[in-house]
Amino acid sequence: GEDVEQSLFLSVREGDSSVINCTYTDSSSTYLYWYKQEPGAGLQLLTYIFSNMDMKQDQRLTVLLNKKDKHLSLRIADTQTGDSAIYFCAEFSSNTGKLIFGQGTTLQVKP
Amino acid sequence: EAQVTQNPRYLITVTGKKLTVTCSQNMNHEYMSWYRQDPGLGLRQIYYSMNVEVTDKGDVPEGYKVSRKEKRNFPLILESPSPNQTSLYFCASSTSGSPSATQYFGPGTRLTVL
Numbered sequence: 001g002e003d004v005e006q007s008l009f010l011s012v013r014e015g016d017s018s019v020i021n022c023t024y025t026d027s028s029s030t031y032l033y034w035y036k037q038e039p040g041a042g043l044q045l046l047t048y049i050f051s052n053m054d055m056k057q058d059q060r061l062t063v064l065l066n067k068k069d070k071h072l073s074l075r076i077a078d079t080q081t082g083d084s085a086i087y088f089c090a091e092f093s094s095n096t097g098k099l100i101f102g103q104g105t106t107l108q109v110k111p
Numbered sequence: 112e113a114q115v116t117q118n119p120r121y122l123i124t125v126t127g128k129k130l131t132v133t134c135s136q137n138m139n140h141e142y143m144s145w146y147r148q149d150p151g152l153g154l155r156q157i158y159y160s161m162n163v164e165v166t167d168k169g170d171v172p173e174g175y176k177v178s179r180k181e182k183r184n185f186p187l188i189l190e191s192p193s194p195n196q197t198s199l200y201f202c203a204s205s206t207s208g209s210p211s212a213t214q215y216f217g218p219g220t221r222l223t224v225l
Binding site: 008030031043045088098099102 | 203211
């Protein structure tokens, strides 16, 4: 079945770049997403990338997709304390028509 | 303000006592869904609804019911809650079920079943 895997925790210093990685198994994925969850809040869509793209940039965020290796990453440049949150990778499976989420990566930003 | 609201935000209950978690959106969205979030498992879809009076099972529907009598509301019903339903629940809505349609999430309901 479909599976999305992320590392559970990442700690960086303020001002550094953060890279959060994700792997998925479903080759029928058409859209891949990054969501952010701040403490006590719901998920907020940060960005998404079509499976026929390999990179998307949006201000401090860069998404890289390696479709051959089924690897997705989110790079946050100049990480700020306000970026501390849980980041979820998700894929839309065209096989099942469902959104499959990873376990979430907790990003801790130290001042 | 465009939003998805859930009530209650926190609930502690006992095994077997029926409960309902309400979800309402003011964006005229057709698609609504319920997820549960458990540590180490991410979000898993419980039920979804493509439109009024149309509901379907997600990945973990056992022990839950939903209804969609009106476009704006999508309540989640636990007829006989059990401790394994202790979780953080999120309602979400979007204009459609298309993968390009952004899902908007509610703030979550933390449920504890003793």
